[in-house]
Amino acid sequence: MSAPLISFRNVARSYGAGEAEVRALDGVSFDIRPGEFVSIMGPSGSGKSTAMNIIGCLDRPTSGEYLFKGIPAQGLDQDRRALLRRHALGFVFQGFNLLARQSALENVELPLIYKGLPAAERRALAREALRKVGLEGRESHDPSQLSGGQQQRVAIARALAGGPEVILADEPTGNLDSARGHEIMRLLQALNREEGITIVMVTHEDDIAHYAGRLMVFTDGHLTRDEPVKERA
Amino acid sequence: MLWEAVRLAFTAIIRNKLRSFLTVLGVVIGVAAVIAMLTVGEGSSAQVKASVERLGTNVLVLRPGRVRMGPPSGEPAPRFTLKDAAALSELSIVAHVAPQAAATYPLVAGNANTSAQVSGTTADYLMVQNWPLALGRAFEPGEEASGAAVCLLGQTVRDKLFGSADPLGETLRVRGLACEVIGVLSARGAGSFGQDQDEVVLIPVKTMHRRLQGDTDVGSITVALLKSVASADGIRTVQVLMRERREIDIGEADDFSVTDMKDFNTLLTGVNSVMTGLLSAVAAVSLLVGGIGIMNIMLVSVTERTREIGIRLAVGASGGQVLMQFLIEAVVLSVLGGVLGIAVGLALAWGGSVYLAIPFTPSALVIALAFGFSAVVGVVFGFFPARRAARMDPIEALRHQ
Numbered sequence: 265m266s267a268p269l270i271s272f273r274n275v276a277r278s279y280g281a282g283e284a285e286v287r288a289l290d291g292v293s294f295d296i297r298p299g300e301f302v303s304i305m306g307p308s309g310s311g312k313s314t315a316m317n318i319i320g321c322l323d324r325p326t327s328g329e330y331l332f333k334g335i336p337a338q339g340l341d342q343d344r345r346a347l348l349r350r351h352a353l354g355f356v357f358q359g360f361n362l363l364a365r366q367s368a369l370e371n372v373e374l375p376l377i378y379k380g381l382p383a384a385e386r387r388a389l390a391r392e393a394l395r396k397v398g399l400e401g402r403e404s405h406d407p408s409q410l411s412g413g414q415q416q417r418v419a420i421a422r423a424l425a426g427g428p429e430v431i432l433a434d435e436p437t438g439n440l441d442s443a444r445g446h447e448i449m450r451l452l453q454a455l456n457r458e459e460g461i462t463i464v465m466v467t468h469e470d471d472i473a474h475y476a477g478r479l480m481v482f483t484d485g486h487l488t489r490d491e492p493v494k495e496r497a
Numbered sequence: 498m499l500w501e502a503v504r505l506a507f508t509a510i511i512r513n514k515l516r517s518f519l520t521v522l523g524v525v526i527g528v529a530a531v532i533a534m535l536t537v538g539e540g541s542s543a544q545v546k547a548s549v550e551r552l553g554t555n556v557l558v559l560r561p562g563r564v565r566m567g568p569p570s571g572e573p574a575p576r577f578t579l580k581d582a583a584a585l586s587e588l589s590i591v592a593h594v595a596p597q598a599a600a601t602y603p604l605v606a607g608n609a610n611t612s613a614q615v616s617g618t619t620a621d622y623l624m625v626q627n628w629p630l631a632l633g634r635a636f637e638p639g640e641e642a643s644g645a646a647v648c649l650l651g652q653t654v655r656d657k658l659f660g661s662a663d664p665l666g667e668t669l670r671v672r673g674l675a676c677e678v679i680g681v682l683s684a685r686g687a688g689s690f691g692q693d694q695d696e697v698v699l700i701p702v703k704t705m706h707r708r709l710q711g712d713t714d715v716g717s718i719t720v721a722l723l724k725s726v727a728s729a730d731g732i733r734t735v736q737v738l739m740r741e742r743r744e745i746d747i748g749e750a751d752d753f754s755v756t757d758m759k760d761f762n763t764l765l766t767g768v769n770s771v772m773t774g775l776l777s778a779v780a781a782v783s784l785l786v787g788g789i790g791i792m793n794i795m796l797v798s799v800t801e802r803t804r805e806i807g808i809r810l811a812v813g814a815s816g817g818q819v820l821m822q823f824l825i826e827a828v829v830l831s832v833l834g835g836v837l838g839i840a841v842g843l844a845l846a847w848g849g850s851v852y853l854a855i856p857f858t859p860s861a862l863v864i865a866l867a868f869g870f871s872a873v874v875g876v877v878f879g880f881f882p883a884r885r886a887a888r889m890d891p892i893e894a895l896r897h898q
Contacts, residue, residue, distance in 0.1 A: 317892055320811075322810075322811065322891045322892050323892060342582065342815070342816055343815045343816065343817065345813070346810065346813055346814060346815040346816070347813070349810075349811065349812070349813040350812070350813025350814075352811070353813075354809050355812070357895070361804070361807075361808050361811070361895065362808075363805060363808060365512070374812050375811070375812035375813050377882075378813045378814045378815075378818060379500050379813070422812065426812075426813070480673075
C-alpha cells in the first residue's frame with residue numbers, strides 16, 4: 265500500500281462559541297491514497313462540504329490533524345495554503361465559477377499565471393488541457409457562449425492545467441441535466457484512470473457517486489460509512 | 498506577474514470606460530489645477546525677473562508725498578518741477594534723469610481713435626527705462642527746449658491707430674493737439690502688475706506742460722545712477738538734495754519718496770511666490786479629494802468582484818497577489834488621471850499665459866512631481882480597498898452572489 269495523500273486524524277471543525285457552537289465535523293479520521301476516486305455523500309449539514317473545504321486548504325480544522333502528503337496542513341499560514349492550492353490542488357464547483365468576459369483559454373490560464381509561467385508556456389498548457397476535456401476549437405469562446413456542460417469542462421480544464429495531484433469536485437453535476445452530468449462523470453473517471461489524478465467528489469446523487477471507487481457517507485459531522493463502490497450490474 | 502497585473506488593470510478600466518473616467522476626474526482636476534497654478538506662477542515670476550533685468554541696475558523713482566499707511570492728512574505735498582530734475586542731473590553719481598508728467602488723453606489719427614496714457618518726458622527716459630526704439634528717432638534737444646509737437650508711439654497705440662501702415666510722419670491728435678509721429682517704441686509686453694506697457698504715447702515734457710496740461714508739475718522723476726554707485730548711497734544723496742530743495746527742516750519727515758525699482762520688484766516676486774504657494778495648496782486639496790474618489794470606487798469594485806476574488810484565491814492566488822492586483826489597478830487609474838491632468842493643466846497654463854501676456858514656462862520638475870504625486874495618491878488610497886480584497890475568506894467569497 266502506498267503512503268496516504270490525504271489524512272484526517274480526529275479532525276473537528278466548529279463554528280461559533282458557547283451555547284451557539286455548531287460542530288460541523290466532530291472527530292473524523294480517514295486516509296485517501298494517491299490515485300483513488302472518492303465520492304462523499306450525506307445530507308446537507310452533515311459536514312461533507314466542511315470536509316471538502318479543509319481538504320482544499322480553504323478552511324482549517326479547529327482540532328485534530330490534517331496531513332497532506334505527510335505535511336500537517338492545519339499549521340500552514342494563508343500564503344502557504346495558497347501555495348498548496350496552486351501546486352497540488354484543482355477545484356471544480358457546482359456553479360462552474362468561471363470568470364465572465366474572459367475566454368475559455370484565459371480562464372484555464374488563470375492558475376498558471378499565479379504559478380509565474382511565461383505567457384507562451386501558459387497558452388500551450390491551457391490548450392492541451394482544453395483538448396483533454398474535448399473543447400478543442402472553443403478556446404476563444406466566452407463562458408456565456410458555452411453550454412453548461414461545456415462550461416464545466418472549461419472548469420475541469422482549469423483544474424487540470426496546473427498538473428494537480430488532487431481534483432476536488434463539489435457537486436460538479438448539480439447544475440447539469442442528467443445526460444451532461446454523466447458526460448462530465450465519464451470525463452472525471454477517465455482523468456482518474458488515465459492520468460492517475462486523485463479525485464474527491466461531493467455529490468447528492470447515488471448514480472453519480474457510483475462512478476467513484478470508494479464511497480464515504482457523512483452524518484451529523486461523523487463519518488458513518490466508508491466502503492468500496494460495487495461495480496454496477 | 499507585475500505585467501499581468503498591469504494588463505489586468507487596463508482590461509478592468511477599459512471595461513468600465515465611463516466609470517473609470519468619472520473616478521479619475523477628481524485626480525484630473527487636482528493635477529490640472531496644480532500644474533496650471535505652478536506654471537502660471539513661474540511665468541509671472543519670470544516676467545518680473547525680466548522687467549528687473551530690462552530696467553538695468555540702480556534705477557530710482559521719486560514721487561511727491563509721504564509713503565505711509567492710512568488716510569492722507571494735512572495739505573498735499575508740493576509737486577516736483579523741471580528744476581528739480583535739472584538739479585538731480587547735476588549730481589555726479591547720476592547717469593540719466595527723466596521727469597514725467599502723465600495723463601490719459603483721447604487720441605485720434607485719421608478716422609481711428611483710442612485713449613492712452615500720454616507721458617511728457619525727455620529723450621533720457623528711453624535711456625533710464627532701457628527702452629529702444631523700433632522705428633524712427635527720439636526727441637532732439639531743440640524739440641525738447643521749444644516744446645515741439647512731436648510724439649513717440651507705444652506698439653499698442655500704433656497697432657490700434659495705424660495697424661500695419663507706416664506711422665512715421667503721420668499726424669496724431671492728442672486731445673486736439675496735432676503731433677507729428679517721429680518714432681515707435683519697441684514692444685515691451687505686460688508690466689509687473691499685468692498692465693500693458695505699450696499703451697503709451699511719449700511727448701516732450703515742455704509740450705505737455707504748455708500745450709496740454711497748462712501747469713509745470715512733474716508727477717515723478719526717474720533717476721538712473723552710475724553703475725559704480727551703491728543704490729543705498731544713491732538714495733541717501735538724492736534724499737539730501739531733495740530735502741534741501743524742498744526746505745524740509747531737520748527732524749521733519751520727507752514729503753517725497755525714493756523707491757529702488759529693484760527692491761520693488763523683489764517684493765513683487767515675493768508676493769507672487771506666496772500667492773502661487775497658496776493657490777497650489779488649494780489645488781492640492783482637490784487632489785486629495787480625487788484620491789478619496791478613487792478609494793470609494795475601488796471599494797465598490799472589490800465588493801462587486803468578490804466572487805472573482807474567491808475564484809482567484811481558490812486557484813492558488815496568494816493574498817499578496819490579490820493585493821497587488823487591486824493596488825496596481827488603483828495606481829494605473831490614478832496615473833492615467835495624472836497624465837490627463839498634466840495635459841489639461843498645461844493647456845490651461847498656456848491659455849492663461851497668453852491672456853496675461855506672460856511667458857509660458859512649463860517646468861519638467863513640476864510635471865514630474867505631478868506625475869509622481871498622482872502615483873502616490875493611487876498607492877495611498879488604493880491600499881485600503883486592495884487589503885480588503887486580499888483578506889477575503891475564499892469560502893465566503895465563492896458563496897457571494
